[in-house]
Amino acid sequence: MALGQQSFLLPVPTGSLLIPETAPAATSDRDFQTNRGQKSYSVRFSLIIPTYNEGKNIRAIVSILTNLLDPVLPEDYELIVVDDDSPDRTWEIAQRLMVEYPQLRVMRRTTEKGLSTAVVRGWQAANGEILGVIDGDLQHPPQVLLKLLAAMNDGADLAVASRHIEGGGVSSWSAVRRFLSRGAQLLGLVILPQVVGRVSDPMSGYFMVQRQAIAGAALSPVGYKILIEVLGRGDIKEIAEVGYVFQERREGESKVTWKQYVDYIKHLIGLRVSRGRIGRIRQKINFPIGRFIRFGAVGFSGVFVDMAVLYLLHDQSGLGWGLTRSKAIAAEAAIINNFFWNDAWTFSDMSRQQRGWRKRIKRLLKFNIVCLMGLVLNILLLNVLYNTLHVHYQVANLLAIAIVTFWNFWINLKLSWRVTESDN
Known part of the structure; x- marks a missing residue:
């Protein structure tokens, strides 16, 4: 033959x-x-x-x-x-x-x-x-x-x-x-x-x-x-x-x-x-605890990125921009930071099966949408816990963050980094 x-x-x-x-x-x-x-x-x-x-x-x-x-x-x-x-x-x-x-x-x-x-x-x-x-x-x-x-x-x-x-x-x-x-x-x-x-x-x-x-x-x-x-x-x-x-x-x-x-x-x-x-x-x-811990660690790094960018943009010793504009840019900077760390670490095994900048940009857009949905969910939960259930506002905020972190992780796992036949 x-x-x-x-x-x-x-x-x-x-x-x-x-x-x-x-x-x-x-x-x-x-x-x-x-x-x-x-x-x-x-x-x-x-x-x-x-x-x-x-x-x-x-x-x-x-x-x-x-x-x-x-x-x-x-x-x-x-x-x-x-x-x-x-x-x-x-x-x-x-x-x-x-x-x-x-x-x-x-x-x-x-x-x-x-x-x-x-x-x-x-x-x-x-x-x-x-x-x-x-x-x-x-x-x-x-x-x-x-x-x-x-x-x-x-x-x-x-x-x-x-x-x-x-x-x-x-x-x-x-x-x-x-x-x-x-x-x-x-x-x-x-x-x-x-x-x-x-x-x-x-x-x-x-x-x-x-x-x-x-x-x-x-x-x-x-x-x-x-x-x-x-x-x-x-x-x-x-x-x-x-x-x-x-x-x-x-x-x-x-x-x-x-x-x-x-x-x-x-x-x-x-x-x-x-x-x-x-x-x-x-x-x-049947929950990927190790991956969730990595996702949480990346999210923690995003907090520092958010705070640093907000300080540089809003503080009078920096650019002195308005708070709303500064916060929006700081939040997006944190989202981008979190995405690249998650792509390279938390979900690296999945991202390796979806190579190329076009697919990476697609994952970034999905990640942005999920995070923005999480922000809306965070505000809704905070209001329900504080105004309806009368939970102390700090405790309510922590509970809302915990629930939204899980939400962000699970939806990103199933949506943003999902590997399909067309991805391979």
């Missing part, structure tokens, strides 16, 4: 990071063509290879993995390369390999970034009963896959390749990197002992999990460590561990940075909160 007929890219899943309980159905003629002439199909094993600038390694790892898996899972597995739009065009190199390796599929992400979400997006598009992940730089010895598969076939919900049990180790790490790795694990045991303590190597990026053990779980990974998320949110009962020696890179540069360790700490804290009392309440009411 010609290259142009077969080597298309997988569509990138969007929306929440939920793993479907069954293999996703084909949605187009090209899916029909690839999916062995069926509208949907399943395989025993799907292995995700997240990549970024791995053009020098991708052919080698695909070849090695195919030679390993063909004898044990003939036509019953798939390799999915999920590339974060690498400057060295790793995705394109992998795409050309699809003719030679029929079990290979390729996904190119141009909006989202990060190893953890790349793995989840790959799992969302996967057809396997068992879902796995391996690095694309050959630092994870591929031969260990067979031991992990054997453990899964023996009934494990999760099989982890570990550097910290018999048969495991690191090839030539510096003392600093060893210290940081062990320190991160110790920190995890302090913050989240019931999750991190279940495996010897919670920072491993080399493992397999049964689809049914994580299907339907609301995953929310941060940074590079997806295993902790699987342990913390999945229905994991039986765990197996297999020792492996972490290898040095053959080609390319290491991607270990301090940001990974910071993201790891954020992830631990986020999981800790979500598994505590606040997290259980959040699950019951």
